[in-house]
Amino acid sequence: MKGLWALAAVSLVAAIPATVEAQFFSDNFDTYANGSTIAGQGGWETWDNNPAANTTVVNTQAFSAPNSLNVSGGADIVHRFTGVNSGIWYVRTRTFVPSTQTGEAWFILLNQYAPLGPANNWSVQVVQCVTNCTTAGALPGQVVNLGGSDIPGTGTLPMITNQWVDIQVEINFSTGMYTVFYNGTLLDTKQWQTTGTNQLEAIDLFSNGSTVSFMDNVWVDVTVPVELQTFQIE
DSSP: OHHHHHHHHHHHHHHSOGGGSOOSEEEOSTTSOTTOBOTTSTTEEEGGGOGGGOOBEESSSOSSSSOEEEOOTTOEEEEEOSSOOSSEEEEEEEEEOOTTOBSEEEEEEEEEOOTTOTTOEEEEEEEEESBOOOSTTOOTTEEEEOBOSSSBOOOEEEOOOSSEEEEEEEEETTTTEEEEEETTEEEEEEEOOSSSOSSOOEEEEEEEBOOSOEEEEEEEESSOOGGGOOOOOO
């Protein structure tokens, strides 16, 4: 009987959507108008305040209906943070890359960022490219962590196209290490920084000439999103 009640309780907890929790930051782009530009909404801005780096909210694909963010062409969209600098934090996004994609779609974490700042410092650079990869280290048909300004990444996995895929980064500021997972599979583990700062200061959703691709459900918190948690029954 205990096992049945435990199972029911676990099922109930697992069914609670992540959106009902109090997150440090979470954005599924669903509160913005379809076709609207993202800069100036929800704390998002363009890299170096460059208007040409703006992009639009769309409803052609979505992990959580109805909207997601179009990350293609010259898109370079930033969200800045303060106070993400101690203990363990989780940063994630959902990505959708069509099998017909050319160019590169990037999920980037910076430990130091300021518009036009000379001292920007990168920690994580996950690049997805099907064909026409132009950045050194980006590989056709692969998802690659190119790492940061101080420590190059070495992780590579086959890309998954035509479906929503989770990219999650666990940052341990106590040890100065981070781990990247792609679709639940370990992609890379590296040191967060050496010459930058021991904090997460910005997320950057970047397209290096990518044809249409999408990102959705961006998350920053000290807890793992509910749908990614595992439960044990005693």
